[in-house]
Every structure is written in structure tokens, then in C-alpha cells.
Amino acid sequence: MKHAVAANYYFNVTENFILAPQTQYTVASNDKVFWEAGFTSDWEIVDDFHVRTNINYAFLDDSWNQQNWFGWVRLERDF
Amino acid sequence: MKIKKLLIGSASMIVAATGAKAADPVVMIEPVTANYVEACDAFGSGYFFIPGTETCLQIGGYVRFETKFGGIQTGSSLDNDWYPYVKTNLAVTAKSATELGTLTSRMVPEFYFYSNGTGDDFKFDEAYLEIGDALAFRAGYIKGYWNEDLWGELDNIDNVSRYNSIRLAYNGADHFQIALAAVGMTPDETGSDGELAKIGLSGRLGYVVSDSNYLKLDTAYDTYNETYAVRPWAGFGIGPGTFEIAGLYASGFIAYVPDFTSANWDDLADR
Incomplete structure (x- = not known):
């Protein structure tokens, strides 16, 4: 990677639900340029029990030979 | 105070006894250890004293079940690339006050099981010692x-x-x-x-x-x-x-x- 700029804005939709739209602009070492955009959400169902979802899309054409959609869904209990 | 006097009394008795007949009975008073765990509030929440020591211990961590999909660094344009995995994180932190500041040791082992063929895995999240404030x-x-x-x-x-x-x-x-x-x-x-x-x-x-x-x-x-x-x-x-x-x-x-x-x-x- 040569350089990149990433940004997100996270805020409480309700008391226990946080949403964060996010994006990144990247210039790779080969001077190819691409954008990624998506969101992450965190729902604390009860205290210390989080359902966290991260879904993104990378704007890459076929020549990159990569997947466009990526992310994860996470259940986590913190103590 | 009474106990102290008793101890001094018994100590002088031991001294006296050694000088006299060895057959005199000596009563040893065992120190009483606490049979409960005491909270330690010097380093934030969650710490307790390791019984019988001045060291405070905290245990934390998490258990995670996650499903990943896709990925722009996989070198594959396969559409149905997904897998679940499980991860446990156990954080054990020990702290004590010293003349050089807080002495800390922290170890955070992580265990995984991946369903993508990797199988189980072990990593450290952190493992360090630290001194200072x-x-x-x-x-x-x-x-x-x-x-x-x-x-x-x-x-x-x-x-x-x-x-x-x-x-x-x-x-x-x-x-x-x-x-x-x-x-x-x-x-x-x-x-x-x-x-x-x-x-x-x-x-x-x-x-x-x-x-x-x-x-x-x-x-x-x-x-x-x-x-x-x-x-x-x-x-x-x-x-x-x-x-x-x-x-x-x-x-x-x-x-x-x-x-x-x-x-x-x-x-x-x-x-």
C-alpha cells in the first residue's frame, strides 16, 4: 500500500445500538486505486453481550481477481 | 494489644525455657489467615488481592463466535468464501505497588477453532511485564x-x-x-x-x-x-x-x- 485515507462516524441509534458508516480510499503500491464502503453495527442485547456486524463492498473490477463483498457477523460475550 | 502482650510474654517464656528445662511446654500461636478474597481498588475495577499477598489480580476476556465472508486480500474471486470460527480470549493481569511505580504483568492467550481447514490455533494477544506509572x-x-x-x-x-x-x-x-x-x-x-x-x-x-x-x-x-x-x-x-x-x-x-x-x-x- 502506498497511501490511504479512512473515515467512519459512529453514533448511538438507541441506547444499546451503535451504527457506523465507513469508507476507505486506497492507492496500492502499483498505483491502482480503489474505494471501500460499508457499515459496522453493534447491538448490545443485554449487558456484555454484543452482536456486531461488519458489511463492506470494495469497488474493484474483475482484473483485481478479488471478492467485492466482505465482512463478518460476531457474537461476543465480554467479561 | 492483649495478643501482643501475650506474644511478648510467650517469647520471653521461650527464652526463659531454653535457659531452663527443655521439657517445659511451649504454646505456638498460629497467625490467622483470612478465608475470603479481598477486593483491591488501587488499580481500577475487577482486581482482588491474591490471598496472603500484596499483589492484585484481574481476570477478564471474552468468548466470540464469528462468521467471516469475502475478503479483498484473499487473492481469490470466489464468491462463496465464508467460514465460521470461535475464539476465546483470557486476560490475566497482576499488579502491585512498588518503589519504582506499579509493577504489572499481563498475559492474554487466545485459542481458536476455524472451520476453513486451519483447525485449532493458539496465539498471544499480549504477554508483557511493565514497570512505572x-x-x-x-x-x-x-x-x-x-x-x-x-x-x-x-x-x-x-x-x-x-x-x-x-x-x-x-x-x-x-x-x-x-x-x-x-x-x-x-x-x-x-x-x-x-x-x-x-x-x-x-x-x-x-x-x-x-x-x-x-x-x-x-x-x-x-x-x-x-x-x-x-x-x-x-x-x-x-x-x-x-x-x-x-x-x-x-x-x-x-x-x-x-x-x-x-x-x-x-x-x-x-x-
Whole structure:
């Protein structure tokens, strides 16, 4: 990677639900340029029990030979 | 007071007894140990005294079940690339007050089971010892500043930056953060041929009021590849939430930042 700029804005939709739209602009070492955009959400169902979802899309054409959609869904209990 | 007198009394009796007949009975008074765990509030919440010691212990962690899908660094355009995995994180922290400041040791082993063929795996999240307070010296397997991401974990402005390192850091009540770390990078992380570690350097300058209001500058230098990276980032509390923005520049291949070329990308030969 040569350089990149990433940004997100996270805020409480309700008391226990946080949403964060996010994006990144990247210039790779080969001077190819691409954008990624998506969101992450965190729902604390009860205290210390989080359902966290991260879904993104990378704007890459076929020549990159990569997947466009990526992310994860996470259940986590913190103590 | 009564007990003390009794003890002194019995001690003088022992002295007297040794001088006299050895057959005199000596009554030993056993110290009474507490049979409960005492909370330790000197280092924040969650600590308790290890019974019979001045050391405070905290146990934390998490259990995670996650399903991942896709990925722009997989080198594959396969659409149905997904797998679940489970992860446990157990954090054990011991702290005690000393004349040189707080003495800390922390170990955070992580166990995984992946359903993508990797099977089970073991990693350290962190394992280090540290001494000091506002100015602290840390040595061990340190999770570095470059491991930190924006809240949303888009995860492409940071990298897995855990190294065997030594670090001197200032984290003052005045919100300033100043840190310098020297790390041992493995041959994999530098792309060197040998089996020897190479030295990496990283630094942090920050003004961190809270998670919602901060300015940070991370720097890194790879002495083997002679490459460097800088990452300025900032967070601002705006309206109901927090806006975060991060910039990144890398002069070439360096393990501290994501590598979107080399083996990760099929269309590219050079780094």
C-alpha cells in the first residue's frame, strides 16, 4: 500500500445500538486505486453481550481477481 | 494489644525455657489467615488481592463466535468464501505497588477453532511485564499502536502489529501520549532470507482526551527494508456520535501496514 485515507462516524441509534458508516480510499503500491464502503453495527442485547456486524463492498473490477463483498457477523460475550 | 502482650510474654517464656528445662511446654500461636478474597481498588475495577499477598489480580476476556465472508486480500474471486470460527480470549493481569511505580504483568492467550481447514490455533494477544506509572517501561510481546483501528474495524488502515518489543511510553493525566518502541521483526515480517530477527522502530505522539476526542500520529521504520510509514488520525465528537479519520502513507513494503500487493494480489509482481 502506498497511501490511504479512512473515515467512519459512529453514533448511538438507541441506547444499546451503535451504527457506523465507513469508507476507505486506497492507492496500492502499483498505483491502482480503489474505494471501500460499508457499515459496522453493534447491538448490545443485554449487558456484555454484543452482536456486531461488519458489511463492506470494495469497488474493484474483475482484473483485481478479488471478492467485492466482505465482512463478518460476531457474537461476543465480554467479561 | 492483649495478643501482643501475650506474644511478648510467650517469647520471653521461650527464652526463659531454653535457659531452663527443655521439657517445659511451649504454646505456638498460629497467625490467622483470612478465608475470603479481598477486593483491591488501587488499580481500577475487577482486581482482588491474591490471598496472603500484596499483589492484585484481574481476570477478564471474552468468548466470540464469528462468521467471516469475502475478503479483498484473499487473492481469490470466489464468491462463496465464508467460514465460521470461535475464539476465546483470557486476560490475566497482576499488579502491585512498588518503589519504582506499579509493577504489572499481563498475559492474554487466545485459542481458536476455524472451520476453513486451519483447525485449532493458539496465539498471544499480549504477554508483557511493565514497570512505572505515567512513564512506564514495558517489555514482552506487545500489541502495538499500529494494531489500533477506527471504531468500525474496516481493518485496512491498521495491521496485526504484535512483536517482541521493548517500549518506553508516557501516558500522562495531561492527555499527552509519547511512546517509542524497538521491536524484533521475524524474517516473515521483513521478507529477509535468514532466520534472524530484524529491528523495527515505532513511535506514537498523541493528545488523547477520550475515545471521541483525540489526535494521534503513529510512525514506524523497518531497518531491514529501510521503509517507513506514518499514520495521522483524529477523532472528533460531532453531534450524537464521533467522526474519525485516518491517513496513511507507506514508503514501501513494511509489516506495520496492510500489504495490498505482493502475494495478496494476483495481478502484481513487485512490492
